[in-house]
Amino acid sequence: MKRGFWVKYFGFFAVIYLFVFGGLIGYRQKKFTELKLKYLIESSNENISLTKDPCSFYVGGNPTEPDKKNIKLLFVCSDGREARNILGWAGIENKTVGGVIYEVAKVNRIDIEVLKNWKCDVDGKVVESWNESVVNDSLIKCKL
Amino acid sequence: MKKIKLLIIGIVILLGFFLRYKNYASVPHPGESLDEYSTTWVGMSLLEMGYPVGGLGVGGYINKIYEYINPDFVYQTGVYANPIVINYPWFDHPPMGGIVMGGWSLINGVNTFANVSVRDVRQPMIIFGVLSVLLVIWLGWLMFDYLTGVIAGIIYTVSPMVVVGSRMGQIENMLIPLFLFGVILTMYYLKNKDLRILILMGVVAGVALWFKLIGVVVLIVMLSLVGNKEKKILLGLYLPFVLGYFIYGLVTDFGVFKNVFMANSGRFYGIGPQAVFEMFTKFKFSNTRGLTDGWLVAGWLATLVVVVKEKQSRPILVSVITFVGLYLIFGNYSYGWYLLPLWPWLFLGLARLIRLGIKGENLESLFLILIAPLGVGIMKFMSLEKFQSFVNYWRLLIGGGLIGTILMRNSLLVRLLIFFMFVTAVCLSVDFVWKLDVQKWFEIS
Numbered sequence: 001m002k003r004g005f006w007v008k009y010f011g012f013f014a015v016i017y018l019f020v021f022g023g024l025i026g027y028r029q030k031k032f033t034e035l036k037l038k039y040l041i042e043s044s045n046e047n048i049s050l051t052k053d054p055c056s057f058y059v060g061g062n063p064t065e066p067d068k069k070n071i072k073l074l075f076v077c078s079d080g081r082e083a084r085n086i087l088g089w090a091g092i093e094n095k096t097v098g099g100v101i102y103e104v105a106k107v108n109r110i111d112i113e114v115l116k117n118w119k120c121d122v123d124g125k126v127v128e129s130w131n132e133s134v135v136n137d138s139l140i141k142c143k144l
Numbered sequence: 145m146k147k148i149k150l151l152i153i154g155i156v157i158l159l160g161f162f163l164r165y166k167n168y169a170s171v172p173h174p175g176e177s178l179d180e181y182s183t184t185w186v187g188m189s190l191l192e193m194g195y196p197v198g199g200l201g202v203g204g205y206i207n208k209i210y211e212y213i214n215p216d217f218v219y220q221t222g223v224y225a226n227p228i229v230i231n232y233p234w235f236d237h238p239p240m241g242g243i244v245m246g247g248w249s250l251i252n253g254v255n256t257f258a259n260v261s262v263r264d265v266r267q268p269m270i271i272f273g274v275l276s277v278l279l280v281i282w283l284g285w286l287m288f289d290y291l292t293g294v295i296a297g298i299i300y301t302v303s304p305m306v307v308v309g310s311r312m313g314q315i316e317n318m319l320i321p322l323f324l325f326g327v328i329l330t331m332y333y334l335k336n337k338d339l340r341i342l343i344l345m346g347v348v349a350g351v352a353l354w355f356k357l358i359g360v361v362v363l364i365v366m367l368s369l370v371g372n373k374e375k376k377i378l379l380g381l382y383l384p385f386v387l388g389y390f391i392y393g394l395v396t397d398f399g400v401f402k403n404v405f406m407a408n409s410g411r412f413y414g415i416g417p418q419a420v421f422e423m424f425t426k427f428k429f430s431n432t433r434g435l436t437d438g439w440l441v442a443g444w445l446a447t448l449v450v451v452v453k454e455k456q457s458r459p460i461l462v463s464v465i466t467f468v469g470l471y472l473i474f475g476n477y478s479y480g481w482y483l484l485p486l487w488p489w490l491f492l493g494l495a496r497l498i499r500l501g502i503k504g505e506n507l508e509s510l511f512l513i514l515i516a517p518l519g520v521g522i523m524k525f526m527s528l529e530k531f532q533s534f535v536n537y538w539r540l541l542i543g544g545g546l547i548g549t550i551l552m553r554n555s556l557l558v559r560l561l562i563f564f565m566f567v568t569a570v571c572l573s574v575d576f577v578w579k580l581d582v583q584k585w586f587e588i589s
Contacts, residue, residue, distance in 0.1 A: 001339070001377050001380070006380065009380075009381070009384070010384060013384035013387075013388070017384075017387075017388060017391055021391055021392065021395045024194050024395060024396075025194075025395055027194040028193065028194030028195055029194075030194075031192065031193045031194055032193040032194055032195045033193075036192070036193055037189075037193065037195075037197065037232070039256065040185075040188070040189060040192065040193075040197065040256055040257055041197070041209065041211055041213065041230055041256075041257055042211065043256035043257070043258055043259070044214070044258055045214045045215060045216075045217065045258040045259060046256075046258075046259055047216075047259055047261060048217060057217075057220045058220070059212075059219045059220070059225075060219070060220070060222050060225065061219070061222060061224065061225025061226075062225055063225045063226045063227065064225075064226065065226040065227075065229075066210065066226075066229065086225070087212065087227070088210065088225070088226050088227040090210035090227055091210045091211060091212045091226075091227025093211075103212055106212065106214075107212045107214045107219055108220070
């Protein structure tokens, strides 16, 4: 292989990389925002339509990662059906009653407006406001 | 004659497409491998924001978010329970696989991580799977003859493990065509010594690295097959791709890139005796689900016979040894998709042994080897209880067949028996894959 070939070959890549990676830096500066990142990660699955029935789905299983801490949210519906949700503690961003309800509603595609009139208790203690904080291993029980 | 040959190849490819397409979005069950989503997220975020964001990173990351992202309703189907750890910038693997999968999802209108669906993610995989069938046939034809290529293509088309595995959004499925094409180019280069082919070889090997680091297998196999002079040229051609990967890390976040690179070398290693055993027998989809495949056992045994017997099969030997070696070095968990690029080589070996059988050679070993796909196929076709009604015929086939192959060797009867075994095993595989729906999938343990 002649020297001229290598000059051309590496020169070709130098130009391509300058264009691609230079473009990538510029593109990122223009497009990347924390808001956009949050939107990508935190949006709910829109392939499934919103439900007004909190007992139609539940988050099952037994979360063990990153630790064995979890929180339970039980919906008791008016017709006697129940939906027992178990979420890993680390997955709850806002560690309040409302934060847990919001997370479960997001995952199960429940219309959060439906839940506004529901009464909840945490480990048997009645909750006055959704802003009340919760600790791990609690059981939140909500019913209409 | 040429038209008939091409028509047969076309039929095999069509069969490959339909087997892969049927139930592709439900088997394997969505969520059994979260890699399918994570790789797509990396590509989506890179294309949308110029920043790679992915899940389940190996370690070395500073930015970690635990989040409930629910694509395909994985949390409601019971296959997954933990919040998903999101890392950024994500560097577990080079970005090309993500760009393909994420790009395809974006084209299909997916705009958030939760909206990603295997229905979109797996579509390009079917194309890569069918392309791989074509390349297996091409390679078999090039290395040996037309019939070997077609037989290898048929086995690769119908093997249940390969069909189901090739639907998955795993980077390995994109690596297979590059691996096969790289060796095809090498074969052409060795024949023609055309420098343009050598340059293309370097580019194909380099592109493979951009999909996954284990893509280095393409380069190593090429280096093992060419002469010393070409080795240096290939390494020179490969260098810009290695530099490109590091520049990608440099312009994104070199600190994290370096950390992840180091963490990759110290990641969990789970290739113990169980994993090695599974490499010979089954495709592990999750901790509770695996698919036993008789073609795999037959492929290993036949390849052992063929590589010892035939000099032409050197590319098979080199590819198998190199890939297994790299698997043992890179290996972490023993999931079947890590081994996907290995199966075409074993099926080429098996196809060659069947081809030799048609010529009247190695009939005893071929007979014994074909018992594996036939037996496993029968077991999947009917229950063990039902099979008891046919057990006399089975014993007669095995005993009589074996004695027959030893005593009558080249006779037409023996060749017909082996042909019948092969065709029956193929039909049983087609039947199994065609009927494999969600319900049947959950019956597999």
